[in-house]
Amino acid sequence: MVHVLFVCLGNICRSPMAEAIFRKMVAEENLSDYIHIDSAGTGSWHIGASPHEGTRGILDEKDISYEGQKARQVHVNDWDTFDYIIAMDDQNMKDLNKVRQADNHTVVKKLLDFIPHPEETNVPDPYFTGDFNYTYELVSKGCKHLLQYIKEQHYLN
Template sequence: MIHVLFVCLGNICRSPMAEAVFRNMVEEEGLSEQIRVDSAGIGHWHQGEPPHEGTQNILDQNHISYEGMRARQIKETDWDEFDYIIAMDEQNMRDLEAIRDEYEGVTVKRLLDLVPDAKEQNVPDPYFTGNFDYVYDLVSEGCQYLLKEIKEAHNL
């Protein structure tokens, strides 16, 4: 089983969007038995809350389920449980390194680092920008490349 964790600041906008989008892609590829997906936030502010209304709306528009998803804070043991920890932006990367800077056997990177010639390096936070459509496009593209990388690396 390959374990993928998406991380953003509060775990109500970007990372749950990525979790839902990626899980949908994994299901469409018939890989649900091989890949497990989750998300977490750097902060604890929204712990237990469902995804932000803007995230829910864009996922609803694209017929992607977020059923049962609740925000949680990342914990140090996540590095031992996940094979991929995928951050939404550079600040998330710095925050992750502050939590645990030494790890083995886990890939930690920004989502858009996977996209060749990406128009952005960081997925902007729609909690502040309100641009959930643009974030959905970036997340979807990044997730496609992540799935491609995982399939190639693990011969799926």
């Protein structure tokens, strides 16, 4: 089993969007029994909250389920559980490195690092930009490349 954790600031916009999109992609490839997916935030402001209405709106529009998603904060034990911790931007990476425990297996990268020659290096936070469509485009592209990477690394083709 491969465990993937998506991380953003508050776990209400970008990371739950990535979790939902990636879960659908994984299901479409019949890999749900092999890949476990979750999301979390570096901050604690929204613990227990559902995804932001903008995230819910675009996911509803694309017919992607976010059922049962509730915001939670990243915990040091996540490094024991997850093989991949995928951040949305540079600040998330800095925050993760503050709580990161020394390990030898968890891959901690930004989502857009998996895209060859990405047009952006960070997924902009639609909580501040208001542009959930652009965030969706970037997250979808990143998730597609991340899934391909995981399939190659774990022989799931």
